[in-house]
Amino acid sequence: MKRFAALLLCLTVLGGCSKDAAENPAAVPLRVWVGDQADIPWMEQVLREFRAAHPDRSYDIRIGVQNEGDAAKVVLTDVEAAADVFTFADDQLNSLLIGGALMPVTEGADAVRSANTPESVEAATGPDGQLYAYPATADNGYFLFYNSALISPADATTLEGLLDRAAQNGKKVAFPMTNAWYLYSFFRGAGLQMQLREDGVTNRCTWNATDAPIPGVKVLEALLKLAAHPGFVDADSDAFVAGLKDGSIIAGVSGTWNAAVAAQAWGDDYAAAKLPTYQAADQAVQMASFSGFKLVGVNAYSEHVGDAMDLAAFMTAHDAQVDRFRLRRQGPSNIAALSDPQIQAEPAIAAIIAQAPYADVQRVGPKYWDAAAALGKIIVSGNPDNQDLQTLLDNCVAGITAPADQ
């Protein structure tokens, strides 16, 4: 039965293919993947404008949905069968490069470089200095949300201030400590490094440094103290949303994807700001962060690379980015679009711009995530086995810097 079904499927697919080709032989077939079902109306609008801008060519463009978070995974599973144009989160640039899936921007790269913010261009640039993708948004990082009815802007500048205010009110400040993406914030803020090596897969990490101005152990001590604070709660995105809704969380670190929920829960008291400072080794340390960009890539194995590049450039140009903000509330990477007062008035986008000087482009090898998450979990659990702090950091660094495929 299964075979019969498979055979039937093959026949239908074959039939489908031949029919398409017959329909309009001159049309250029392109497939484009957007990140979310909700992006489709925006994409359709872009496509209408794209066709209007290229009246001399005929296109047969299909829109597919593929979450930006695992676009690389899906593309690399079968590059030759993946979409011609796809959207992905900038942290996957390296995996895509190693898999050879990305076509360098060979036409109009300088125009893309000058139109977008330097950080977003950096995120789309490979280790060889070539531009490999088109920046589409610049709002994929994290920042601080707070309820201004209970927390003053001054309190929101220090983590201690936030935690104390929360504890006084019997509320919580949420931070996803067990998520490696956020944990980076503390160590990087204190001047410790965690970067991708030149091979593009393994990491370099100095979190266990003893000779740094703020040694790793001091950061860990500070984190253990923070996690034990009565105003602190380790909360993932779901828990953060739950806490916003039931009112138990009055501040937290998250990204634009939760901005609508926060705005709804706190109403006019919804405020966003850059990340606060925290106390480590008796000094105030500004928390760093990962910036995040959505990029549009062109499949190097596409049969129609030229047309695919035209489309990718068009869907990341100024007008398309402004439309993207209007329809999807996603912050642009285009410099001209960013100067739009309406866009700057958005608290989340203003917070991202304020955090930008302390944000790093995310270039992380695969071994980082589980090893750092384990450290985060140990911090949240209050170091249950009373392990030596330096040993904890050494183990964590050993995990982070381990060869990628062992």
Place this chain on the structure above:
Amino acid sequence: MKRTAATKESFFQAFTRGDAGVKLTALFWGAGCLVRRQTGKGLLLLLEQTVLLLCVLLTLPFLRKLPTLGTVQAERIWDPVARRNVWNDYDNSFLILLFGVICLLLIGLYLLKTLQMVKAARQAEQTAAVGGQLPTLRQDAGRLLHQDFHRTLLFLPVAGVTLVMAIPLLVMILIAFTNYDRSHLVPTNLFTWVGLDNFRLLTSLANSSAFAYAFPRVLGWTLLWAVSATLSCYFGGILMAMLVNHRRTVAKPFWRTCFMVAMAVPQFVSLLLVRNLFADVGIINTLCKQWGVTDWLYRIGAIPTAGVIPFLTHPSWARPMILLINFWVGVPYQMLIATGVLINIPRELTEAARIDGANALQVFRRITLPYILHITGPSLISGMVANVNNFNVIWLLSRDVYVTTDQQLAAAGATEVDLLVTWLYRLTQDQSNYKMASVIGLLVFLVCSALTLVTFSRITGRGREEAFQ
């Protein structure tokens, strides 16, 4: 067909003793038939041989590259005028592996067929020599619907099993001996044979590989899980069935239906729901906090952090919880099976026991349980194997929720609640580490087959087949 004078001969004997027709058959399959004027059959065989040889020829280039799995790296040249990429004739290691294996199988099939053909030709020669009648093509075709009907019936299943099971399985097994991983993804990169290196990563204690640390731990929990999950559901099911079927239980169909409903809800739905119920910010935690249960547990030291019961987030809580939730999900099914068996226990047995003065417990131990064990033994084994591979329960309950505090486990991408199969999934899906996933897959297979063999021989062994007949 009359098998006159057909003594059993080996291929070698058949070939040396046979006439020119037989000898020629080793080269051209239809030759023997053509010599003996079975023209239709001869031509058909020649056609079959040509098709098979063509397939071999088509896949031969891949076979030739199989020893290296390809040497030509993909290279792209941008043609600015045509605005497209020009690619070199690059090797795709995966296709080489796949079609190389297919080519080997085809060659094997070809050789096997040749042996058969020569023997058949020799047989036909002997039949003809004693004046026997050789079958016509129509008669041969007719055989496929009568004497050889089993071949006709089995042709599709066998072809299907080879295509969708055997070949992919073989390729997957071979991947365990290559370096197919994130840095060697096709078609841009090539992968190659590495011998037993991947297995060394798992087993060797000499190097400090994270896999060598994680593997025995994950394997241990997998076995513990398989045994406890299977037995708990099994005996829970029997117990429930006996309760529901007890003579003093009223509204039996109602209770049975209740359990049916629990079974009818897809696991995906119920498990995700349960995961949310028991989450750190879930409703059960909220209720426990309100009722003071959380504080009490904290005071007696049962939970590590105040304010939250880490149902699914702390190893010492998550493992029993997952077993418990699996019990809840799995009992209805076992109960239904046990009900069917219980209804079929011969009344005489239990009545005789009662008359002999046995109490309820003795009846259960001496009659009911052995009877049920005997009937459902094989399903107990399959349940055990299914639990070794019970992806759903573990994955749905721990995904995005459970973070390990064991730094060395984390370095291997595993957690305390991972089964071999969920670990394997993480490796392939999150890390594209196909080589290690393949190694673990092989070991899962070994564990499952060992479990099956041991338990099966214990349950059906020692003449117990006859025990209840």
